[in-house]
Amino acid sequence: MNATISKVASVGFPIATPGIYDYAVPERLLQAVSPGQPVLVELKSRRLWGVVVKIKQQSAFPNLKEIIDVKSDRWADKDQSLIRLYEWIAQYYQTDLGKIFRPFIKKGIAKAQAKTMALFRLRENGPGPALPPRQEAALEKLRAAAGPFTAAKLREHGISAHLTRALCADGSLYKEESAVLREADELKDEGRNADVTLSDEQRRAVDILAAQIASPEKPCLLYGITGSGKTHVYIELVKKTLSAGKGAIVLVPEISLTPQTIQRFRNALGPVISVIHSRMSDGQRRDGLEELVAGRKRVVIGVRSAILAPMDRLGLIIVDEEHDHSYKQSDMEPRYHARDVAVMRGHFQKAVVVLGSATPSFESFHNARIGKYRMLALTRRFGAAALPAVEIIDMSEEHRENNWTFLSRYLHRRITETLERGRQVILLLNRRGFSTMLMCKECGHTYSCGLCSVNLVYHKDERRLKCHQCGFAGAAPESCPKCQGTNITYKGTGIQKAEEIVAAEFPGARIIRMDQDTTRGKNAHAEILGRFANREADILLGTQMVAKGLNFPGVALVGVLQADIGLHVPDFRAAEKTFQLLAQVAGRAGREDSGGEVVVQTYVPQDGGVLAAKNHDYEGFYQKEILARETLGYPPFGKLMRIIVQGPIEDAVRMAMESIAADLKGLTKDVTVLGPSPAVFSRLKNNFRYCVLLKSKSVSALRLCAETVRRKTLRPAKGLKIIIDVDPVNML
Numbered sequence: 001m002n003a004t005i006s007k008v009a010s011v012g013f014p015i016a017t018p019g020i021y022d023y024a025v026p027e028r029l030l031q032a033v034s035p036g037q038p039v040l041v042e043l044k045s046r047r048l049w050g051v052v053v054k055i056k057q058q059s060a061f062p063n064l065k066e067i068i069d070v071k072s073d074r075w076a077d078k079d080q081s082l083i084r085l086y087e088w089i090a091q092y093y094q095t096d097l098g099k100i101f102r103p104f105i106k107k108g109i110a111k112a113q114a115k116t117m118a119l120f121r122l123r124e125n126g127p128g129p130a131l132p133p134r135q136e137a138a139l140e141k142l143r144a145a146a147g148p149f150t151a152a153k154l155r156e157h158g159i160s161a162h163l164t165r166a167l168c169a170d171g172s173l174y175k176e177e178s179a180v181l182r183e184a185d186e187l188k189d190e191g192r193n194a195d196v197t198l199s200d201e202q203r204r205a206v207d208i209l210a211a212q213i214a215s216p217e218k219p220c221l222l223y224g225i226t227g228s229g230k231t232h233v234y235i236e237l238v239k240k241t242l243s244a245g246k247g248a249i250v251l252v253p254e255i256s257l258t259p260q261t262i263q264r265f266r267n268a269l270g271p272v273i274s275v276i277h278s279r280m281s282d283g284q285r286r287d288g289l290e291e292l293v294a295g296r297k298r299v300v301i302g303v304r305s306a307i308l309a310p311m312d313r314l315g316l317i318i319v320d321e322e323h324d325h326s327y328k329q330s331d332m333e334p335r336y337h338a339r340d341v342a343v344m345r346g347h348f349q350k351a352v353v354v355l356g357s358a359t360p361s362f363e364s365f366h367n368a369r370i371g372k373y374r375m376l377a378l379t380r381r382f383g384a385a386a387l388p389a390v391e392i393i394d395m396s397e398e399h400r401e402n403n404w405t406f407l408s409r410y411l412h413r414r415i416t417e418t419l420e421r422g423r424q425v426i427l428l429l430n431r432r433g434f435s436t437m438l439m440c441k442e443c444g445h446t447y448s449c450g451l452c453s454v455n456l457v458y459h460k461d462e463r464r465l466k467c468h469q470c471g472f473a474g475a476a477p478e479s480c481p482k483c484q485g486t487n488i489t490y491k492g493t494g495i496q497k498a499e500e501i502v503a504a505e506f507p508g509a510r511i512i513r514m515d516q517d518t519t520r521g522k523n524a525h526a527e528i529l530g531r532f533a534n535r536e537a538d539i540l541l542g543t544q545m546v547a548k549g550l551n552f553p554g555v556a557l558v559g560v561l562q563a564d565i566g567l568h569v570p571d572f573r574a575a576e577k578t579f580q581l582l583a584q585v586a587g588r589a590g591r592e593d594s595g596g597e598v599v600v601q602t603y604v605p606q607d608g609g610v611l612a613a614k615n616h617d618y619e620g621f622y623q624k625e626i627l628a629r630e631t632l633g634y635p636p637f638g639k640l641m642r643i644i645v646q647g648p649i650e651d652a653v654r655m656a657m658e659s660i661a662a663d664l665k666g667l668t669k670d671v672t673v674l675g676p677s678p679a680v681f682s683r684l685k686n687n688f689r690y691c692v693l694l695k696s697k698s699v700s701a702l703r704l705c706a707e708t709v710r711r712k713t714l715r716p717a718k719g720l721k722i723i724i725d726v727d728p729v730n731m732l
Contacts, residue, residue, distance in 0.1 A: 008059045009033055009067060011041055011050040012098025018714075020097060021050075022059040026066045033070050035083050036310070038101075040069040051101045053083060081348045082310060088344055094706040094724045095334040100308070102334075114290075115180040115283060119148040120164065120173045131170065138163055139172055148178075182287045183275070196232050205233050205376045210240040212352050213315050219343050219353040221322075221368040224378030225387065225616065226358045226587020231261070231551075232382065234318050235268045237354065238299060242272065246315025246351075247298040251306055251338060253324035254545055255279055255519075259526035260533075261320070262301055269299065276302030276309055279522060304329060304338040307345060314349045317342045322355035322364055323580055328729040335725050339364075358587060359580040359618055362626060366636035388558070388589040388596030390614040394605045406498065407505065411559050411599045419509055419538055423556035427502065427541045428585045429495045430565050440480035440487065447477070451686040457494060459517070498561060499541055506539070514542035547585035556596055558589040563602040563610060570680055571731040572634050575609045579621050582613035633672070633695055635727075641694040641702045642731070643709055644679060644723040650688040656720055657690035660709055664694065667708060670701035680732040687721075693728075702726070 007025040023041050025033045033039065037052050042065050090097040122142055131139070141157050142149065149157075154164055167173040198206065209220060224230045238248045252261050255277050266273055274288040274297040291297040292311050300309050304327055307317070319327070319339050327338040339355065346353035355364050355373070368375035381387060393408040403409055418425050440446075447456045449467035456465040458476060466473045479486050499513045514528050525545075532540050535554055540546055560582060567578045582600060589596030602610055612621035630637045643664075645657040657676040665673045675692035682689055696702050706724050713722040 006030070006057070007033070008056050008064065009039065009052045010054040010056065011039060011067075012053050012096070012101065013043065013048055013050040014099050014102035015048070018096045020053060022061055022064055024064040024066045025055075029067055029070055033067060035080050038071045039067045041065065041067055050098060053086070053097055085341070085345050085348045086308075088348075089334055089336055089341060091703075093334050093336050093726050094703075094710060099333045102332075114287070115182055116177040117180050118151060119176050119178045120151075120154060120168070121148045121176065123171055123174050131172070134163065135166055135170065135172065138167060142173075148176075181291070182281070182283045198232060198236065199229065199380070199382065201378050201380065202229055202233050202236075202382075205378065206236045206240070208376060209233075209237055209352055209354060213241055213244050213246065216346065216350055216352045218372065218374055219346060219355060219367075220374045220376055221360060221364050222354050222356040222376050222378070223360055223365070223368070224356065224358060225381065226584065227381040227387075227551075228358070228378035229382030230320070230356045230378065231264060233378075234320070234354070234356070235265060237316055237318070237352075238265065238269060241316040241352075242269070242298055244315060246313045247292075247311045248300075248316040248318070249306060249309065249311065249314065249342075250299065250301045250318045251320060251327070251342065252301065252303060253321050253326040255303060255525055259529055260550060265299065265301060272297055273299045273301055274309075276300060276306040278303070278305075279525075307338045307341050314345070314351045317346050317351050317353045319353070319355045321357055321584075323357045323359055323361040325577070325729045328727070330725065330728070330730040335723075337727055337729070340727070359583045362576060362622065362629065363636040365622060366626070386596075387616050388586060388598050390586055390598045390600060390616075392605045392610060392614055393599060393601045395601050395603050406501065406561055406601075408599070408601050411601065412505065414557055414597065414599060415506060415539075415559070418557040419506065421556070424532070424535070424537075424552060424554040425539045425557045425559065426546055426552075426555055426585070426588050427498070427539060427559045427561060428544070428547055428581075429498050429541065429561040430544045430581070431494050431562070440483060440485055443480060443483040443485060451683070453681055453683040459496060495541065495543060502539065502541060509538040510536065511539045511541060512537040514540060514546055516543070519545070544581060547581055547588070550588060552588065555588055558585055558596075558598045560585060560598070560600045560602075563600045564604060567604065567607065567609070569732070572629070572632070573729070573731075575607075575625060578607075579609035579613055579618075582610065583616065583618065586613060586616070633697070638695055638697050639699055639702055640728055641706060642691055642723075642725040642728040643694065644689055644691045644725065645720060646684070646687040646689045646723070647717075647720040648687055649719065652717060652720065653688045653690050656713075656717065656722075657692065660712065660722075661692045663708060663712065664692065664705050667705060668701050670698045671696040671705055 007030055009023050009025050010020045011023055012020050021041075021043065023039070033052060033055070035052050035055055038049050039052055040047060040049055043050075047068065086097060086100040089095070089100050122139075138157075138159050141159070145157060151161070151164070159167075164173065168175055205222060222230055222233065234250065238250070241248045250261070250265065262273065262275060274291050276285065276288060280288070288297070288300075289310065292300060292309060295312070300306050300311065302309070319342050322339050329335055329338075339361075342355075343353055345351065357364070360368075364373065367373040391410065393410055395408065398408050401409075415425055447465060448454065449456055449472055451472060452467055454467060456467055456472075456474075459466055463476050464473050465476055495513060495515050499511060503509070503511055512528055512532055519525050519528065529550065531537055533552060563578070563582060566581070567574055571577070586598040589598050600610060600613065604610060608624055609621060612618070629635065634640070643657075643660060645653050645660065647653045647656075654676070661673055661676045664671065672695040673692055674695065676690050679689040679691045694702055694705055706726070709722065709724060716722055
């Protein structure tokens with residue numbers, strides 16, 4: 001190393017290149033570079049942004065390259081608690097440290113520049129009266145108006161760009177650059193704050209949790225039935241946290257929940273909120289992060305990645321709908337679970353952690369029952385509302401009565417009656433597209449994706465077949481490619497087909513569809529929900545995104561069109577997920593009165609999860625399901641890790657997986673190795689997939705297995721990819 005170097009920075013990168021690299025800190029940046037800050041460096045002949053993870057006095061490597069630039073205003077981690085958190089994430093989830101910073105660096109946040117705009121102000125001691133009449137008239141207009149003025153505002157006053165330049169030239173106006181704060185679209189609308197009187201249960205929860213802000217104890221599970229007013233508790237807690245001079249993070253599982261959540265918090269707290277989600281532009285994310293770092297915003301509301309946001313003096317972390325599986329990032333590294341990261345961040349930064357749900361994950365409920373978490377319960381709905389009545393309809397009986405439509409006679413009648421009363425309806429069908437399968441009736445050929453082991457789904461509005469796994473899209477066929485027959489039938493009901501049928505059955509009803517296809521556009525979630533909230537639609541037909549956390553006082557009826565979807569997939573959590581979905585969507589009805597009803601259509605009316613949802617009986621369902629979990633050693637009684645090998649050549653993938661499995665089976669007796677076997681989705685994006693599932697009561701034993709796999713596959717064979725998924729949620 002060059003003898004003149006007095007400071008070395010270890011830098012991580014959010015790219016495929018593994019490892020941490022050392023760089024010399026030049027003299028001009030000695031006071032500016034510290035752990036946690038983005039720096040611009042040269043790596044393998046290209047300039048990249050990375051994050052400093054450690055500062056040291058020397059390096060084991062000679063001839064270090066120098067750091068080129070530093071963004072000292074984009075990060076905050078004065079006590080390095082975030083760096084410790086990121087190191088824990090990297091170790092626990094078996095990923096490279098640099099990839100933890102992917103949400104903030106790879107998406108161009110560090111490169112994004114501040115936005116400024118030109119403002120024009122009247123100079124107090126401007127020129128004398130000897131001005132041309134046109135300029136004097138313009139000045140009179142501006143003196144009567146409130147400045148400063150943008151160029152657009154000047155044009156509204158009839159002052160052209162040419163006249164503006166003349167006024168600047170004679171000293172009447174002067175121009176300055178002003179910073180423009182690019183905020184998320186959800187923050188642009190201001191509403192009114194409705195005064196809320198907390199119930200005794202809510203007040204008790206707030207008091208207990210607020211008392212811990214100065215000295216947190218252990219995480220708390222806020223177990224409150226749907227409509228019990230958990231959000232009111234959250235808002236009061238955030239108020240008390242801000243009063244204590246600390247900041248708060250509020251996580252929601254879906255982008256679709258952010259508009260309503262943000263408005264409720266903004267109305268109660270004022271302009272102290274920053275927002276983080278994937279639909280924001282790089283500029284909006286950059287400005288939002290800078291507001292947090294500078295301390296001008298002390299509350300961040302967002303989806304999964306918001307738990308990684310930089311914030312000093314963090315006092316409160318809220319994970320709303322903590323059971324939701326959207327909190328687990330399964331499709332890319334780091335494969336972290338935001339709920340569990342929230343618990344660890346609360347530990348590192350000494351913040352109160354509140355996990356809220358009406359249907360808690362079995363892991364969190366178990367932790368509360370054994371005393372690892374504190375449990376606070378909200379057992380009554382807020383205000384005058386009561387839990388809705390739930391009616392289960394056996395669709396097999398409907399078929400025996402010669403009703404082959406996807407709407408039962410009872411649900412059809414209840415929709416009609418609800419609309420006649422001027423109330424609103426939510427219908428849930430958790431299946432995108434128009435038809436789930438195309439089949440030639442002459443030869444039996446079905447249309448499947450050429451790159452994945454799944455059927456193509458027909459989307460009628462685009463007349464295209466789509467794969468919901470790899471994104472392939474192609475024109476719908478006119479004839480069968482196998483026999484050239486033209487008798488092609490569409491099987492199964494997707495949400496587009498459901499929309500068409502509902503519109504035909506209820507011709508006077510205004511219908512909005514909410515699914516992944518209708519919410520692709522910027523601000524689409526907020527627009528759809530806003531229209532429904534403003535009573536501009538009578539029926540909201542949606543996938544799972546309409547099932548959670550939304551509050552619409554006008555909704556009196558909720559219909560679940562196919563409650564069996566997801567119940568029979570090969571996943572030990574299938575029953576839990578189905579119960580949670582049914583219970584959550586049931587909670588959308590009758591939220592401000594006692595007139596709510598839920599109709600659940602199913603082919604398995606005696607299923608335990610369906611019956612528990614009918615009776616709003618989470619604890620009864622938990623007691624039955626948890627026995628099987630304990631017998632099999634599944635979470636919360638054991639830890640899981642899934643290893644997946646994928647690649648374009650099946651034999652190579654299978655052999656690599658068999659080799660890994662053989663090594664793991666002989667490594668330790670504390671781990672059970674299940675497999676190898678083809679994954680449920682055995683082919684995705686033209687890659688074959690094999691997997692093993694590791695099960696153990698020992699976190700350290702599973703970590704040993706993961707580290708062994710990483711060493712063995714540090715340089716996998718060409719075309720192969722090895723995925724290590726700790727605490728997997730997606731078992732497909």
